[in-house]
Amino acid sequence: DTGVSQDPRHKITKRGQNVTFRCDPISEHNRLYWYRQTLGQGPEFLTYFQNEAQLEKSRLLSDRFSAERPKGSFSTLEIQRTEQGDSAMYLCASSLPGAGVEQYFGPGTRLTVT
Amino acid sequence: ILNVEQSPQSLHVQEGDSTNFTCSFPSSNFYALHWYRWETAKSPEALFVMTLNGDEKKKGRISATLNTKEGYSYLYIKGSQPEDSATYLCALSKGNQFYFGTGTSLTVIP
Numbered sequence: 265d266t267g268v269s270q271d272p273r274h275k276i277t278k279r280g281q282n283v284t285f286r287c288d289p290i291s292e293h294n295r296l297y298w299y300r301q302t303l304g305q306g307p308e309f310l311t312y313f314q315n316e317a318q319l320e321k322s323r324l325l326s327d328r329f330s331a332e333r334p335k336g337s338f339s340t341l342e343i344q345r346t347e348q349g350d351s352a353m354y355l356c357a358s359s360l361p362g363a364g365v366e367q368y369f370g371p372g373t374r375l376t377v378t
Numbered sequence: 379i380l381n382v383e384q385s386p387q388s389l390h391v392q393e394g395d396s397t398n399f400t401c402s403f404p405s406s407n408f409y410a411l412h413w414y415r416w417e418t419a420k421s422p423e424a425l426f427v428m429t430l431n432g433d434e435k436k437k438g439r440i441s442a443t444l445n446t447k448e449g450y451s452y453l454y455i456k457g458s459q460p461e462d463s464a465t466y467l468c469a470l471s472k473g474n475q476f477y478f479g480t481g482t483s484l485t486v487i488p
Contacts, residue, residue, distance in 0.1 A: 305480055306467060306480045307467070312475075320474060320475070355422070364409045364410035366412070366427055367424075369414075
């Protein structure tokens with residue numbers, strides 16, 4: 265399978281714990297995006313990387329959230345001191361460079377904070 | 379932040395019916411409009427990318443049109459089948475960011 269993959273698919277954690285998600289993009293794509301989708305909403309942009317550089321961050325990305333893409337390949341999204349409001353689907357997407365080009369999505373990680 | 383709206387929020391149709399949904403967006407500073415189909419437990423799947431006013435795209439029984447001057451796009455499904463049941467998302471891309479609507483959830487009843 266050469267699509268975007270995400271791990272884990274589901275995560276249940278207790279409030280206050282830290283969680284980390286991984287995204288493996290399509291290999292030739294140098295752009296990688298993270299989105300969050302809450303119930304009844306469309307996906308909301310969190311951050312994006314071009315190669316290993318994090319170029320944009322949404323104001324939604326509080327200081328408890330950190331994303332990395334150390335070698336310009338896979339990426340991790342960490343949430344520290346999780347809160348119930350962090351419960352959401354976290355989607356990763358990748359694309360070739362260029363404005364408006366198609367983004368290819370992974371299946372997402374469903375986070376539930378109890 | 380760009381406000382992208384989709385209607386209806388949900389839709390139930392009988393197998394064989396044709397249907398359509400709407401995506402509305404600010405008509406200024408338009409770059410590209412994307413449609414995705416998102417089935418439960420799967421990845422969102424890209425259907426169409428449209429950039430020019432008057433664009434029409436077609437893939438099998440699904441087609442889409444774009445009006446950038448008035449700020450809307452329609453997605454049409456002809457002869458709906460149960461496998462068309464999914465959430466259909468539209469997104470406006472501007473620069474490197476995508477702005478998604480809330481989606482239209484389609485259920486096709488056999």
